[in-house]
Amino acid sequence: MRSTYLFLALMIACGSLFAQKKTTTSATVSFDASTPIDALPKADNQTVIAALDTKTGDVQFEATVKNFTFSNPNIQNHFNGERRMNSDKYPKFTFKGKINDMKKVDFSKNGTYEVTVTGDLTVKDTSKTITVPATLVVKDGVINASSTFTIVLADFGVAADGNKVRKEPEIKVLAEFK
């Protein structure tokens, strides 16, 4: 009986040591759609769920639209409204993709790895395949992933009329996987 418990304990310990799918509930996604005449359309969401599979290179993100935080309540209402993100109907942004150059990355070794990630970004039920640059910093088993890129709002059916909102906002993603 004692050997059975020991075996089970060893199995659990080995499972967590070699776990391939790392997750976080505190990734940050920020976007900046500000223009020279309107500095307000920018926000961040610090409670994004993310996953990274260190064996396959699979990457996933889920961001709750309503948790993007603006400094101005009117701009927040515009962002969530029907003409923009329509967050009552489409509550999440998602990304499902893969690291393209996994051979460059050794998650068991401290270092900084520049990679690209290709996957489907879904906004308002519209998916578009994007390829973005990303930096992975591995230090003592902790992986810090970051990426900065732009998207075209019109590709996702998001209205950006006039010159108060940038039509191609900058998106920044930060995730720490322990």
Added chain:
Amino acid sequence: MENKKPKALKRRLLLAAVVLGLAGLGYAWYILSATYDDTSNVKADFNVEATAFIQEFVKDRAAANEKYMEKIISVAGIADDISSPNDSLVTIRFSDSGSGSYAIFSFQENNMEAAKKVQQGEKVTIKGSCSGGNYSEILDLTSIEFKRCIIE
């Protein structure tokens, strides 16, 4: 005598344009200068205990979203995870041990330092604006997210 009427009309039109212009500027100022009240100064719509609150979402997410979405809620619970990957970010999480579902809080800038002092396992009360609960495909559970939070 004949020229007086057009002049009076012009004056009225000019006055109307000035009034409309000022009203437009006032409205634009109102829209652009608005800010959120500090959550510390806002009365909570609900005072809840974390596990029971999370369970409401697990049992009926649509009803719980209808009840709590965009409301100011004060939640008392045990901090099971504090994440602060850099100086300008901190989140605190309360989890329901049964379902694994959780409520997670991101903080007002003036409350970051207070949030960073919270220890794992500590009982705290956090007040903030509820962004609702969603099912996570990645984690196979319900996450309930809050913004503009403060430690009470």
